[in-house]
Amino acid sequence: MVRTDAQEFFDMGSKFHEQGSFDDALIYYQKALDYLKNSDDAKTEGNILLEVGNIYVERNDYENGQKYYQSSLEAFKKAKDYTGQGYANTGIGFILEKQDRYVEARENYFDGVKNFEEKNDPERLANILSLIGGTYEAQGAWEDAIIEYKRSSSIFKKIGNHGRKQEIDFLIDDIQDKRSITQTSRNEKILAVLYLLGLITAEVTVTYINKEAGLVIEMVILFALLLNSSLNVSYNYSVMLRSMMILPMIRIIGLTIPLMQIQTLYWFPIIAVPLFAAVYTIMKSQGLTRKHVGIIWGNKKIQFLIALTGIFLGTIEYTILQPKPLIAVLNPVTLISASIILIISTGFAEELLFRGIIQKNAENVFGTIAGLLYTALLFTALHIGWNSFNDLIFVFSVALFYGYSFMKTRSIVGITFSHGISNVFLFLIIPFYASTLYHLI
Numbered sequence: 001m002v003r004t005d006a007q008e009f010f011d012m013g014s015k016f017h018e019q020g021s022f023d024d025a026l027i028y029y030q031k032a033l034d035y036l037k038n039s040d041d042a043k044t045e046g047n048i049l050l051e052v053g054n055i056y057v058e059r060n061d062y063e064n065g066q067k068y069y070q071s072s073l074e075a076f077k078k079a080k081d082y083t084g085q086g087y088a089n090t091g092i093g094f095i096l097e098k099q100d101r102y103v104e105a106r107e108n109y110f111d112g113v114k115n116f117e118e119k120n121d122p123e124r125l126a127n128i129l130s131l132i133g134g135t136y137e138a139q140g141a142w143e144d145a146i147i148e149y150k151r152s153s154s155i156f157k158k159i160g161n162h163g164r165k166q167e168i169d170f171l172i173d174d175i176q177d178k179r180s181i182t183q184t185s186r187n188e189k190i191l192a193v194l195y196l197l198g199l200i201t202a203e204v205t206v207t208y209i210n211k212e213a214g215l216v217i218e219m220v221i222l223f224a225l226l227l228n229s230s231l232n233v234s235y236n237y238s239v240m241l242r243s244m245m246i247l248p249m250i251r252i253i254g255l256t257i258p259l260m261q262i263q264t265l266y267w268f269p270i271i272a273v274p275l276f277a278a279v280y281t282i283m284k285s286q287g288l289t290r291k292h293v294g295i296i297w298g299n300k301k302i303q304f305l306i307a308l309t310g311i312f313l314g315t316i317e318y319t320i321l322q323p324k325p326l327i328a329v330l331n332p333v334t335l336i337s338a339s340i341i342l343i344i345s346t347g348f349a350e351e352l353l354f355r356g357i358i359q360k361n362a363e364n365v366f367g368t369i370a371g372l373l374y375t376a377l378l379f380t381a382l383h384i385g386w387n388s389f390n391d392l393i394f395v396f397s398v399a400l401f402y403g404y405s406f407m408k409t410r411s412i413v414g415i416t417f418s419h420g421i422s423n424v425f426l427f428l429i430i431p432f433y434a435s436t437l438y439h440l441i
Contacts, residue, residue: 006035010048022055029055046075046084053091062095069095083124086115090128102135106287109135126155130168135287137171139235141364142179144292146172147410151291184365188237191228192365195221196377199247203384206251215255218248239286240361246278246353247378265326265338265427268345275349282357293356294412306405306414310421313398317422318430320391325431339424347420348412354379354399355406355415363407372403398422 013028029052036045053068069091076084093108109132116125133148149172156165184192198221206214222245229241253274254267262270283293290296297303327334354375362371376399383395402415 006032006039006041006044006048009035010044010051013048014051017051017055022059025055026052042075042079043081043084046072046079046081046088048072049075050084050087050091053088057091057095062098066092066095082115082119083121086112086119086121086124086128089115090131093131097131097135097138100138102139103285103287106132106135110287110289122155122159123161126152126159126161126164129155130171133168133171137175140178141236141239142175143360143363144288145175147292149175179367184237185234188233188365192240192374195225195241195244196374196381198224199378200381200384202248202251203381206255207385207387211255215252218251218255222248222252234365236361236364239282240358240365242285243282243353243357243361244378246275246282247382249278250275250382263326265341269341272345272349275353279349279352279357288357292360293352294360294406294410295352295356296411297413298409298411302409303411303414303417306409307417307421309401310418311425313418314422314425315430317391317394318426318434320388320394321386321426322434323427323431326427330429330432335424335428338428339420342423342427343417343420346423347416347418350379351402351406351412351416351419355402356412359403359406368407372400372407376400376403 009028009032013025013032016022016025016028029048032048033045036048039045049068049072053065053072056062056065056068069088073085073088073092076082076088089108089112093105093112096102096105096108109128112128113125113132116122116128129148129152133145133152136142136145136148149168153165153168153172156162156168198217202214202217202221204214205217225241225245225248229238229245233241250271254271257270282288327338358378359371359375362374365371366374376396379399380392380396383392386392402419405415406412
């Protein structure tokens with residue numbers, strides 16, 4: 001009986017809502033909620049709270065709108081109604097987007113994505129993905145916006161909604177035009193070059209002059225990046241600077257942690273742990289998913305071929321550096337365990353940082369080609385410590401190859417394995433067969 005009465009009031013409220021009589025609608029919605037106070041009909045309660053939230057949003061009363069959307073979300077969770085949760089999360093995200101709180105909006109939109117995926121509702125999923133793309137576009141994060149718009153367009157194509165697909169495709173084309181005319185300010189370009197020169201100076205100082213002085217320079221750069229990213233700069237420039245903060249942090253950690261008594265092989269995972277933590281923090285602050293940073297397979301054949309280049313690259317770099325092996329003996333057990341360490345600690349960690357985050361952010365600031373070059377130079381700067389000019393040329397070439405591969409595939413899978421495999425051959429395999437290799441040459 002309670003449910004029937006509540007439904008009648010809800011239906012009356014809906015009629016007034018459709019007619020634009022918001023005050024009358026709110027009265028009946030409230031009566032329906034009063035009837036449901038002592039019932040366990042969480043789904044109906046969630047629907048009513050959702051409609052009340054919609055009314056407040058239509059009145060531009062976002063504070064009350066968010067409050068009722070949040071209450072409806074809790075009710076839908078209690079009822080395990082994923083569609084309702086998706087609507088509530090979308091409503092909260094919409095309000096946050098209206099307030100220019102784009103990162104928080106995306107968090108709720110992504111929760112809505114999970115809800116609609118759980119319910120296997122492709123049309124609503126495609127719609128919410130287009131909303132996510134809109135938040136990135138509003139911030140000028142072109143690459144991220146294109147990723148979400150393309151996902152949305154692909155789903156609309158699959159379900160046969162060609163009208164919506166054309167709308168989304170138009171947005172993608174519009175972004176391509178915007179990206180081509182977007183200009184980074186002269187001051188931002190100068191600062192970016194200065195940060196690059198500063199990192200190069202710090203690395204040269206650490207390698208050739210004085211480690212303590214180099215450490216001081218690294219700390220100054222870190223503080224400057226933190227301060228500069230907090231000032232009134234564009235969103236894209238700010239997030240690029242924040243992502244670059246990891247670079248001096250890597251060197252500071254390496255210079256301050258007493259690693260001399262630890263086997264060289266284990267230096268890599270020790271330094272990779274804070275690197276992964278910093279990357280995770282950046283991804284959360286930017287609202288990035290694994291797709292945005294390239295943790296997707298893409299074309300598996302292409303990724304496999306890219307991965308195989310690691311054998312060639314590792315062999316070439318050995319002829320330049322000729323490092324000692326990181327393991328005492330070469331057998332299946334030590335080779336497999338050490339390979340896993342290198343692939344995760346160097347291949348995955350460094351490609352996730354440099355290509356998945358820094359290059360993507362640099363592309364949004366400078367454009368695709370200039371962003372690729374800037375990232376490649378940053379990557380090369382961190383290899384000055386190998387004390388080999390020939391290796392710097394080699395590393396810069398490899399960085400261009402990895403950057404171009406990421407730019408074309410938007411995946412770091414192939415380049416992660418290529419990077420990791422190259423280090424496996426450089427540090428684990430080739431050193432044991434160097435004499436045979438030179439004899440063959």
